[in-house]
Amino acid sequence: MDPESRNGFVGLVLVSHSAAIADGLAELVAQVAGPSVPIVAAGGGPDGTFGTDGGRVLVALQEAAGSGGAVVLMDLGSSVLSVRAALDELPAETVARLRIADAPLVEGAIAAGVTASTGGSVDEVLAAAQEARTVAKF
């Protein structure tokens, strides 16, 4: 992604055991949040199976931590572990632009994406994602 094209909007990284979930969620969030929010999907294992790919997660975090910073959302289990492992590999100035959301993946990503599209800060986008833990669906 061209860093100059990001316009300072906070980005999202979506980590899932399933490439289809991560890619499909990225499309859905783009529909609701509009084209200005950079979204990087990192789903599935190294060989296209279900699982997580630590190398791909690391690259996704590096790519997303550009000018505006990024909020990382994960499904569960090893997605969380691979994000934590990737953070250990990254320089402190990159880690400082990232926030890890403890939130349901779909609802959190929609809320985070819309808040990012309003020009919200990385901490505001994180708060929107984590609001998904408590807001009732109906």
Added chain:
Amino acid sequence: MPSSETERRATLPVEVPLHARPAGDFVRAAAQFPAEISVAANGKRANAKSILEILALGALGGTELVIAASGDRAAEAAEHLAGLVPDLG
């Protein structure tokens, strides 16, 4: 600054429920204003800047929304959002 409260009513187009995409457009518009803004429908009230709360209203097409704003630029915010609702799609 004394806070002023303004309320406006607006009706969703009959064919447009307040689902994810129009709700996103509404929240983006609300977020441009510093005012505290709420939207009420179906006996529920939502923060106009929270898409998850807006979606939880479950507002179907043709539903009347009550938009209430208070604080800085409240009247302008309520007016702008009420004007937007009939054009959502």
